[in-house]
Amino acid sequence: MAIITNRPLGAGISATTVLAGMVGRIAAWNDARVTRKALSQLTDRELDDLGLVRGDIDMIAEGRHR
Template sequence: MAIMTNRPIGAGFGASRVLADLVGRIAAWNDARVTRKSLSALTDRELDDLGLVRGDIDDIARGTFTRD
C-alpha cells in the first residue's frame, strides 16, 4: 500500500545537503547581484522617487536595509 504525504523531502545529509546549500547560496548571490545591477542603473532622481540614495543599494541587495 502506498502512502502519500505533503511533507517536503529534506536535503538529507552528506553530499546532497552540501549541494543543496551551495545551490541556495548561489541563487541568493545571484538575486543580490541582479538587484544591485538594477538599482545601480537608476538615476539619482529615480532613486529619490523611491526614497532611496545610492548608499542604500548594497544594503537592499544584502537584505539588511532598514528605514530610520
C-alpha cells in the same frame, strides 16, 4: 505508520545537504547581483522617488535594509 531505516537519524551531513546549501548561496548571490545592477542603473532622481540613496544599494541587495 512506522519507518524503518538502516542509518541513525542525524547521522551527519549528506552530499545532498551540502549541494543544496551551495545552490542556495549561489542563488542568493545572483539575486543580490541582479538587484544591485538594476538599482545602479537608476538615476539619483529615480532612487529619490523610491526613498533611497545610492549608498543604500548594497544593503538592499544583501537584504539588510530596514
